[in-house]
Amino acid sequence: MTILIAALIGATLGGFLAYRRKGRRADIAQYAAVFALIFTLVWVFALILITRAAT
Numbered sequence: 001m002t003i004l005i006a007a008l009i010g011a012t013l014g015g016f017l018a019y020r021r022k023g024r025r026a027d028i029a030q031y032a033a034v035f036a037l038i039f040t041l042v043w044v045f046a047l048i049l050i051t052r053a054a055t
Contacts, residue, residue, distance in 0.1 A: 014032040
């Protein structure tokens with residue numbers, strides 16, 4: 001569930017950043033997708049590190 005939240009935060013941030021830079025719809029969609037992937041991957045690695053440190 002937290003991974004989905006990280007993806008949504010990344011997509012929102014990416015879309016807002018592209019919108020602020022006056023991007024077209026395709027630019028906004030691409031930024032949102034890339035930021036969602038980046039945030040998801042970073043959060044997955046963080047969860048792995050947290051889980052390993054807890055055991």
